[in-house]
Amino acid sequence: MKAIIARDYGPLENLEYADWPEPQAGARDVVIEAEAIGVNFPDGLLVQGLYQMKPQVPFVPGMEMAGRVVAVGDEVKTLEVGDRVAAMGSLGAYAEKMSASENTVMKLPDGMPAADACALMCGYGTSHYALKQRGQLKAGETLCVLGASGLTGLAAVQIGKAMGARVIAVASSDEKRQHARDAGADEAIGYENLRDDLKSLTGGKGVDVAFDPVGGDSFDALARSMSWGGRLLVIGFASGTIPKLPVNLTLVKGFAVVGVFWGAFTAKEPAVYADNMRELIGWYVAGNVKPLIESKHKLSDAADVLKRVLGRGAMGKLILEP
Ligand SMILES: NC(=O)c1ccc[n+]([C@@H]2O[C@H](COP(=O)([O-])OP(=O)(O)OC[C@H]3O[C@@H](n4cnc5c(N)ncnc54)[C@H](OP(=O)(O)O)[C@@H]3O)[C@@H](O)[C@H]2O)c1
Numbered sequence: 568m569k570a571i572i573a574r575d576y577g578p579l580e581n582l583e584y585a586d587w588p589e590p591q592a593g594a595r596d597v598v599i600e601a602e603a604i605g606v607n608f609p610d611g612l613l614v615q616g617l618y619q620m621k622p623q624v625p626f627v628p629g630m631e632m633a634g635r636v637v638a639v640g641d642e643v644k645t646l647e648v649g650d651r652v653a654a655m656g657s658l659g660a661y662a663e664k665m666s667a668s669e670n671t672v673m674k675l676p677d678g679m680p681a682a683d684a685c686a687l688m689c690g691y692g693t694s695h696y697a698l699k700q701r702g703q704l705k706a707g708e709t710l711c712v713l714g715a716s717g718l719t720g721l722a723a724v725q726i727g728k729a730m731g732a733r734v735i736a737v738a739s740s741d742e743k744r745q746h747a748r749d750a751g752a753d754e755a756i757g758y759e760n761l762r763d764d765l766k767s768l769t770g771g772k773g774v775d776v777a778f779d780p781v782g783g784d785s786f787d788a789l790a791r792s793m794s795w796g797g798r799l800l801v802i803g804f805a806s807g808t809i810p811k812l813p814v815n816l817t818l819v820k821g822f823a824v825v826g827v828f829w830g831a832f833t834a835k836e837p838a839v840y841a842d843n844m845r846e847l848i849g850w851y852v853a854g855n856v857k858p859l860i861e862s863k864h865k866l867s868d869a870a871d872v873l874k875r876v877l878g879r880g881a882m883g884k885l886i887l888e889p
Contacts, residue, residue: 569889570662571869574625576616579874584867587627590659590666591638597646598638598666599654604866604887605631605685608718608805610661611873622658629660630830631688632667633681643669651675653684655692655833661869663889670837673844676852686718686858686884687847693802693829694722695843697778698730700832701825702798706731708775711765711792713785714805715752716743716882721859723778724750729855732776735768737761737785739879746859746882761788769794773820778802786810790817790824797822805879859883 570587592598610628612618633653636646646652652674654660654667675684697719698704710727714720715736727734728751736747736755744755756764765774765788773794779786783806790812793799799822804810817824833840850856861883864872872885 568663569866570627571629571866572625573614573628576614576621576624579611579614579870579877582614582628582870582873584869587662590662590664592640592643592666594640594642595669596640596666597636597643597652597669597672598664599632599634599652599672600637600664601632601660601662601889602634603632603681603685603863604629604660604889605633605688605690606869606872606876606885606887607631607689608803608876609689611877614873620657627659627662629662629665630657631655631685632660632665633675633684637664640669645669646672646674651681653681653688655688657830661866661887663866671833673848676848679851682860682863682884682886683851683858685886686722686860687844687851689829690718690884691722691726691847691856691858692833692840692843693827694719694726694778695847696829696832696840697800697802697827698723698726698776699843700839701827702776702778702800704730704732704776707733709733709735709769709772709794710776710778711735711737711774711789712747712752712778713737713781713789715747715755717780717805718881718884719780719802720778721746721750721883722856724752725856726850727778729850735765735774743882750859758785758788761785762792765792773797776800781805782810783808784810786812793820793822795821799824801826861885863888
């Protein structure tokens, strides 16, 4: 089969589209034939050796695939050949087929497009876990979302609204801010005067929950804009800068800084993860969350697509198709 191969850690253009051995189903695994493959920001960090996980080379990157089951292992109980599913792993999805452990695979509701299923996994899954378990977001609270037109940011805007919050979106252009408003944000602002704008939009009280996938200078502005009892969620560092925090701010302002690592959560708390995915799919079926699929590309164009995602050029979800 064809796959995208990282033969060594290095720049994105070194990724190769070439032949790779077909995956086999282990006893508790299924093999999925791809209809859609989800592109995620961490995929681009991983192949450059900039991610916390460093698999042995050569490897096939990619963590999300949706499609049809074409083989099942002897001990698989809940899935059969022909089922339409989505799966999440840490590697192997940038390929025509992928094997996945039964407990990481979910069956798709009738009619759910494969691209939407991919978006609901890492993008929506991260934001849901962040706001629900880590941020304890409550109806009526104010949520501020940075990078609000990106994958996790747009998901946080929609999920924040589904949870009853007032959502302030932050994005870098009029077009991006419009996407955030279309996704349900109550307000959409730029980064330039973040601290003053958040102060005036909250009547001086500050934000209850902040969702930060960007890092850099904006993190400092957020840390100075938190309400008493607030929760500042550390999601990622798309700006490329891991911020530093004067911890006296947390004492004086009485807020918490909370780390979020969705991949580790899915492995350490599989039952909570499964409940979260059921809730997300329920919201999807009810129309409360709707992934924005920005564009679909050939699998062979993976390197260019990753460049766009890492270069601040993407809005919503980008998809590869074999
Ligand atoms: N903690 C977890 O479990 C978890 C899970 C998934 C992703 N992540 C991390 O979260 C971050 C965002 O992921 P994502 O999927 O939301 O990515 P994305 O769709 O590319 O969105 C990232 C947003 O960050 C903003 N940004 C600001 N400066 C940037 C820069 N120099 N380069 C690129 N983007 C920049 C952009 O919006 P503006 O132009 O409006 O600023 C962009 O829309 C990444 O660091 C990723 O690794 C973490």
